[in-house]
Amino acid sequence: MAKIITQKNGTRKDVIIQKAAALYKSKSYTAASMRELAESLGVEAPSLYNHIGSKGELLEAICFRTGNRFIDQVRLISEGEESIVQKLEAIIRFHIRMMLENFDEVFVANHEWKHLQEPFLSDFLNIRRTYEKSIIDLIQQGIDRGEIKPLNPYVAVLTILSAVRGLEFWQRNKKNVSQQVLENDMVNHLLNGLTT
Amino acid sequence: MAKIITQKNGTRKDVIIQKAAALYKSKSYTAASMRELAESLGVEAPSLYNHIGSKGELLEAICFRTGNRFIDQVRLISEGEESIVQKLEAIIRFHIRMMLENFDEVFVANHEWKHLQEPFLSDFLNIRRTYEKSIIDLIQQGIDRGEIKPLNPYVAVLTILSAVRGLEFWQRNKKNVSQQVLENDMVNHLLNGLTT
Numbered sequence: 337m338a339k340i341i342t343q344k345n346g347t348r349k350d351v352i353i354q355k356a357a358a359l360y361k362s363k364s365y366t367a368a369s370m371r372e373l374a375e376s377l378g379v380e381a382p383s384l385y386n387h388i389g390s391k392g393e394l395l396e397a398i399c400f401r402t403g404n405r406f407i408d409q410v411r412l413i414s415e416g417e418e419s420i421v422q423k424l425e426a427i428i429r430f431h432i433r434m435m436l437e438n439f440d441e442v443f444v445a446n447h448e449w450k451h452l453q454e455p456f457l458s459d460f461l462n463i464r465r466t467y468e469k470s471i472i473d474l475i476q477q478g479i480d481r482g483e484i485k486p487l488n489p490y491v492a493v494l495t496i497l498s499a500v501r502g503l504e505f506w507q508r509n510k511k512n513v514s515q516q517v518l519e520n521d522m523v524n525h526l527l528n529g530l531t532t
Numbered sequence: 533m534a535k536i537i538t539q540k541n542g543t544r545k546d547v548i549i550q551k552a553a554a555l556y557k558s559k560s561y562t563a564a565s566m567r568e569l570a571e572s573l574g575v576e577a578p579s580l581y582n583h584i585g586s587k588g589e590l591l592e593a594i595c596f597r598t599g600n601r602f603i604d605q606v607r608l609i610s611e612g613e614e615s616i617v618q619k620l621e622a623i624i625r626f627h628i629r630m631m632l633e634n635f636d637e638v639f640v641a642n643h644e645w646k647h648l649q650e651p652f653l654s655d656f657l658n659i660r661r662t663y664e665k666s667i668i669d670l671i672q673q674g675i676d677r678g679e680i681k682p683l684n685p686y687v688a689v690l691t692i693l694s695a696v697r698g699l700e701f702w703q704r705n706k707k708n709v710s711q712q713v714l715e716n717d718m719v720n721h722l723l724n725g726l727t728t
Contacts, residue, residue: 421727475726484726490707491717492726498698499691511686521687529725530671530680530688531617 352377352387353401356394357440365395365448395448396456402445403463405434410470420478425523427471428496432519435503446501468493496526548573548583549597552590553636561591561644591644592652598641599659601630606666616674621719623667624692628715631699639700664689692722 355376359368370391374381388394413426434442449460471493478484484492499522506518551572555564566587570577584590609622630638645656667689674680680688695718702714 424726478726482728485720485724485728487717487721487726488709488713490709491714492721494698494702495695495718495721498701499695501698502690502694505694506690513684513686517684518687521683522691524681525683525688525691525725526721527725527727528681529721529723530620530674530683531723532678532681 348387349397352384353394353397354440356391357398357444360395360398360444360448361440365391365444365451392451392453395444395451398441399445399449399452399456399460400463402434402438402441403460403467406431406467407463407470410467414470414474420474420481420483421527423474424471424478424484425527427474428500428523428526429519431497431500432503432522435500435507436515436518439507443504443507468497471496499526544583545593548580549590549593550636552587553594553640556591556594556640556644557636561587561640561647588647588649591640591647594637595641595645595648595652595656596659598630598634598637599656599663602627602663603659603666606663610666610670616670616677616679617723619670620667620674620680621723623670624696624719624722625715627693627696628699628718631696631703632711632714635703639703642697664693667692695722 352373356368356373359373359376363372368391370384370388371381373391373394374384377384409430410427413423413430416423416426418426449457452460472489475484475489475492479486479489503518506513548569552564552569555569555572559568564587566580566584567577569587569590570580573580605626606623609619609626612619612622614622645653648656668685671680671685671688675682675685699714702709
């Protein structure tokens, strides 16, 4: 029986999670089956159950792995010595890269979290709130220090996170724009605006 | 049998379209039925068929009415005498107001257009492309005149339209932010940035 092939630096479970994210994104969580996941891994379904209990367990893994990466990164950046604007820039760049380089997992965490069971659902929503709140707090600090305009911090975070999430549209029909231009121009726009 | 009540300045068909948009948004187009639409209008289904042939016809009406409002507005604004930045501001403000004041129809046009039949599907996608292209062209004009930074115009439009579309999240759990603050701060952010 075929073994699950691991990529370098990836555990067997990492590979399963990545394949599950690709499957849940293309078919939706509801429509995807463990049999299809086993097929995409090139193994028999019973062999897959040696590693993973259910498709719900994989959804939890995708959502929390992704959510925790965002939380950890924003915490790490917030603790640094840079200016608030530099911290905000680092957070936006990280978020854009996650949308570009870990798109399957971020997409599933953004769209399929509704299918999490309790207590995971509440925990995941807490992670999202914590993430948003961290950026709102950072923007408020920037306003207090005069680095950032006195805009409503909630509206600023909604604008930033929605713009970055819009990279979904770019992923769907990739235009003739490099990842580097996409990242630099979006960061520049969101921090410094369009006008000269 | 009950008559379909019209609001002032609204034709009977306008009322039907608005109720259909509310229903398609809350239940999804696929799950909604003409019977439910008739119920929400307080009429019998056969009476509804005097005005409308099918639920697909209503989806077409919602998508094209909304799409054409965007196209007409951007054309009208583009023809004016204002600066490019002023025109861009007017377009963003119009788009934000559509998201706030005609949310059901805009939401259905944004999410349920996939269910349009041909040739309506292609026509609708053409309207969307025309709309995006008009704003891309306007930004390019702004860059050529030195009013707008030399950012990639496609990325700028992606950033703007995604940010505005993010008002969906605000609609879901309205935070303690007025429509006026939402509109002014988002426009200011997208045109002039966050940094002081």
